[in-house]
Amino acid sequence: MPASLELRDIHKEYGGRQIIKGVSLTVAPSEFLVLVGPSGCGKSTLLRMIAGLEEISSGDLLFDGERVNDWDPARRRIGMVFQSYALYPHMTVAENVGFSLKLAKMPRAERQQRVDDALRTLQLEELHDNKPSQLSGGQRQRVAIGRAIVRNPNAFLFDEPLSNLDASLRIQMRMEISRLHQRLRNTVVYVTHDQVEAMTLADRIVVLEGGVIRQIGAPLDLYERPANRFVAGFIGTPTMAFLQVARCEETSGRLAVKLVGQDEHTPLLELDTVASATRGEGPVTLGIRPEHCRLTAPDGAMLAGTVAMVERLGADTFAFLDLPGAEDTVAVRLGEDASRIAVGDRVGLQFDAEKAHLFDAGGIAVRSPAR
Amino acid sequence: MSVLSTGRHQSVSLRFALYALMLLLALVFVFPFLFMLTASFRTNEQIFAHSGSIGAFVPTGELTTANYAYVLGNGNILHFFLNSVIITTLTVGLGLIVNSLAAFSLARLQWRGREAVASLLVVLLVIPFEAISVPLMLLVAHLPGLGFEAGRLVLTRSWLNTLYVQILPFVANAFSIYLFYQFFRSIPKDFDEAAYIDGATPLQVYRHVIVPSSKPVFATVSILQGLAMWNQYLWPVITVPGESARPLMVGMQQFFGHTTEWGNVMAYATIITVPVLAAFVIFQRWFVRSVIGSGVKG
Incomplete structure (x- = not known):
């Protein structure tokens, strides 16, 4: 029994x-x-x-x-x-x-x-x-x-x-x-x-x-x-990328986020949360899973960096980027473009704001993507 | 072994020198034994005639079994032999149970003061028996015991002149506990825990899990404690003045005082030595494995 x-x-x-x-x-x-x-x-x-x-x-x-x-x-x-x-x-x-x-x-x-x-x-x-x-x-x-x-x-x-x-x-x-x-x-x-x-x-x-x-x-x-940064980082391979947030602005029920190292000419990320992410001390971070990222040309991209490593696993290929404002290398799951990417390439990173997670200064998730 | 196994890279002369050295060392240990064995088959005249040559170690010339006949026919060697067998067997048998249980408790169970007792054990290891033999003798001389008088079991006023005075004080042995303790600690704790989950009591863990996994250390302790008991001399000399409970070693000393025939003495010594050698040959495999396994220097 x-x-x-x-x-x-x-x-x-x-x-x-x-x-x-x-x-x-x-x-x-x-x-x-x-x-x-x-x-x-x-x-x-x-x-x-x-x-x-x-x-x-x-x-x-x-x-x-x-x-x-x-x-x-x-x-x-x-x-x-x-x-x-x-x-x-x-x-x-x-x-x-x-x-x-x-x-x-x-x-x-x-x-x-x-x-x-x-x-x-x-x-x-x-x-x-x-x-x-x-x-x-x-x-x-x-x-x-x-x-x-x-x-x-x-x-x-x-x-x-x-x-x-x-x-x-x-x-x-x-x-x-x-x-x-x-x-x-x-x-x-x-x-x-x-x-x-x-x-x-x-x-x-x-x-x-x-x-x-x-x-x-x-x-x-x-x-x-994930309820917090620890779980977000622990569950999932490769791990979720954590990007430091330079600034948050609450405007008409939405949160406009600017990342550390983000190109001046690119628009702020708009997230549909009203929760105050800026409570407490320390940096606010934005998390994004490898499958929600894509590579673009470096010019005009939100964030630009270089490819530090490429892992070809057969079914999937992951590129790991060195980016300004990222706490570790940022994993990106590659699609059709997998064969063209090589270590040392200068690339841009783009992702859909809807898929982003936001963690407050205490590491607590204040926003997760909708189902 | 490792020196020899790399022999391919060594010159033949070096290997020869090594073997010669080992042979010499072996002879140093073997010669006294050969002398004892050879002399036990010789008369006094034959022993002295061969004493200046290699013949002292080689059974040549006139050999006789008269020494054995004399030793077995005069004195109580068989009685003393039986005493020694009883003392050794019971001490070792009880010792295996008591000491392994003590070590099991120290190595595998959780109780307050366990570390302190384990440290005390190490302290006990360094105290020589000679240092405590007199106080211990005074103690047993005044301990009430049991004895037979006219076929009836009676209470006696002292342990002196008994077999059990040569057994009970030696059952619990710090060195044996230490050997068991070291070995038991090397057995993974997961075994005990799996057994507890299977529904075992601590005693069942000891019996069904620890003991079957520890045969080598049981063999080692048997040999070491058995050898010590078989060779016991000082203690019976001071506690067993009479003949009834006298062991072989004291018996030989007494016999030695009554004869001038070296052949007789050597025959007596051979009879004492052979059982020990036989036991060692039988248990040798276990013994060596345990000494290696428990990390105790032999």
Whole structure:
């Protein structure tokens, strides 16, 4: 029976240092929730607290409405897949998968049945008697998943399960995990630092930074309407370009924006927001995704710069520009003109103001493009 | 090994010199053993006749098994041998359980004061047994114990002259705990956590996860603690004046005082040495692997 999970104002402290600073969220039964964020953001700690492997310093953790803070991991009945697989090296595949049932003193015949079912689900039957050292990375990962599903847990917890696999196997295992979830409909909390994994697997994504939730939402919501600069920069490859704003003028319900380095003769960008973007100290920034940019001739363009790098990925080609007023190189997805662009070319950048994101001095999004 | 494996680039004479040096070193260790073995099959006259030559180490000339017959027929060597086997087996057996559990607790469980206890362990490592042997002897001399009198189990006033006075003080061993501790710390924590999630208690984690992954260190501790117990001399000399609980080493010393035949003494020494050598040969593979694996210098 898939459980619902609820975290209420969860804190975690290590030796006086706050690792998790008040996280609240709910996970619906059968939902696939992905915790994503850079290294050290606290996502694994949060998962381990849900598993019962870390104590919760303060706050409440509820499974199906019941507070489980003080329950040991076994009582929480969760299945967990570790980054290192953590298969017991001296046990066979079948013994690894059936270990939890053995500890629960399940009769041998029933246990074997359950183990065989789990192995069949994961197409591991022929590896029944192999030791972990005889398996490939992908097979080990499947055994680790088998160990988690065999006890029919309340929820699955995945701690960066694919990060030890090579790229092609990672994509394959990602699909298998997704298919498995569609079939079993378990509640899943999945930790990764890979935003592609997050985008492809999640029903909802939780973006964490420094122990704080920066945004929760469906993958496309986060991509199209990031709540702040951190999420905008974290979700999407290549990342969103951030251009410094020199000046904002509010006129008749619209905001006219002039960018740092913008050609004097080009018109100000007109954005349909009335929210004051100029609150607070520090620079206002405008964000634009690579697919919403296009290259033009440098003369008469809004911004002009040089091509620093070109990445030809096959289906897509990206040019990275050095521009005045940009915090980093600006990625542009090239269309028909891809073959003509070379490193060192002087080019102009143009984009549709409707597609621009605007972030105030505190990095909070004050404007996102309409759907 | 690494020096030899790069031998392709070295001159033949250098390799020859290296092998000669190693052979010489090996002989330094082997000669006393060969002397003991050879002399145990010789009469006093034969031993002295060969003493000035290489023949002292080579079993040539008149050989006899009379020394073994004498050693086995006079004195209580079999009784002492049995005592030593009991003392060594029980100390090692109990020691493996107690010390590995202590190390498991230190290396894998979270409790207040754990670091302090681990530091204390290192302190204990550097205290020589000789320094505490007298106070320890005074302690056990006044500890109430159990004994047999006329076939009945009775309470005694002292541990002296018993087998367990040679066992119990040595079950918990700081060096053994340290070896286990080092090895257990090298096992990834994920194993324990996976087992806890699977529903294991700490004791089940120890039994089903840690112990099966730690066979080499169990072999090492068995050999080191077993060797120390088998060779125990000072402690039984001061705590076991009687014959009933006397171990082999003290037995040999006593035997040595009653004979002028070197062949007898060497036969006695051979009987003591062979079980230790046999154990080492059997466990050698494990032993070497563990010493490498635990990062402890042999």
